[in-house]
Amino acid sequence: MENGAAKPVIVAIDGPSGTGKSSTSKAVAAQLGLSYLDTGAQYRAITWWMVANGIDIEDPTAIAAVAGKPEIVSGTEPGNPTITVDGTDVSGPIRTQEVTSKVSAVSAVPDVRARITELQRTLATSAEAGIVVEGRDIGTTVLPDADLKIFLTASPEARAARRSGELKGADVNATRDALVKRDAADSSRKTSPLAKADDAVEVDTTELTLQQVIECVVTLVEEKRAGK
Ligand SMILES: Nc1ncnc2c1ncn2[C@@H]1O[C@H](COP(=O)(O)OP(=O)(O)O)[C@@H](O)[C@H]1O
Numbered sequence: 662m663e664n665g666a667a668k669p670v671i672v673a674i675d676g677p678s679g680t681g682k683s684s685t686s687k688a689v690a691a692q693l694g695l696s697y698l699d700t701g702a703q704y705r706a707i708t709w710w711m712v713a714n715g716i717d718i719e720d721p722t723a724i725a726a727v728a729g730k731p732e733i734v735s736g737t738e739p740g741n742p743t744i745t746v747d748g749t750d751v752s753g754p755i756r757t758q759e760v761t762s763k764v765s766a767v768s769a770v771p772d773v774r775a776r777i778t779e780l781q782r783t784l785a786t787s788a789e790a791g792i793v794v795e796g797r798d799i800g801t802t803v804l805p806d807a808d809l810k811i812f813l814t815a816s817p818e819a820r821a822a823r824r825s826g827e828l829k830g831a832d833v834n835a836t837r838d839a840l841v842k843r844d845a846a847d848s849s850r851k852t853s854p855l856a857k858a859d860d861a862v863e864v865d866t867t868e869l870t871l872q873q874v875i876e877c878v879v880t881l882v883e884e885k886r887a888g889k
Pocket residue numbers: 676677678679680681682683684685823824827866869870871872874
């Protein structure tokens with residue numbers, strides 16, 4: 662570290678789908694000059710690879726047997742986060758309905774989680790200025806010593822309205838049902854489920870604009886840094 666450089670700051674942002682994790686994390690990281698890691702994209706990437714290679718996603722043993730095969734690389738620049746599998750850009754294909762509907766089953770397999778968690782810890786410790794890492798189990802499992810932990814929430818109705826806005830014309834009730842189903846699967850799995858860490862700050866974003874959430878998190882990071 663250079664003379665006078667601040668100690669790297671590690672921020673964990675967790676919560677269910679549509680609470681604003683990605684948008685908030687990217688903006689906070691860009692504003693504060695930190696790296697950014699979308700861990701959901703990594704689970705989506707390994708799921709995409711399983712589907713592309715014809716692995717039966719109903720079979721955890723089959724998934725575990727090949728969990729180490731794909732090489733997943735995440736770019737951590739908040740203005741241009743990238744994700745590749747074996748050198749192929751998969752940023753588009755990982756957002757399809759098919760991958761979204763299968764990702765909870767793949768990410769519940771302990772060998773998959775062990776592999777991806779290791780990648781996440783390596784990226785977090787190598788970020789020079791620090792990093793904002795967003796996901797489901799960052800504060801509880803991946804980075805339990807993070808300097809700041811945030812748990813974002815929002816009503817299922819608000820989350821579904823945000824998501825169906827993105828999916829242009831998608832039925833809001835169907836979107837809501839799919840979100841609630843995925844939350845339930847992610848929260849009930851045995852290995853590092855979606856959960857709020859005891860020392861996380863909970864922010865309900867239902868009635869907040871994205872800008873308000875970003876400002877709230879930036880203030881919390883600055884307060885932490887000042888206290889160091
Ligand atoms: N507080 C907010 N108010 C309104 N829309 C929001 C808010 N936070 C995020 N959004 C929008 O909701 C959608 C989902 O946000 P995203 O950051 O992808 O959530 P997550 O990563 O938690 O799934 C995006 O289109 C985003 O612009």
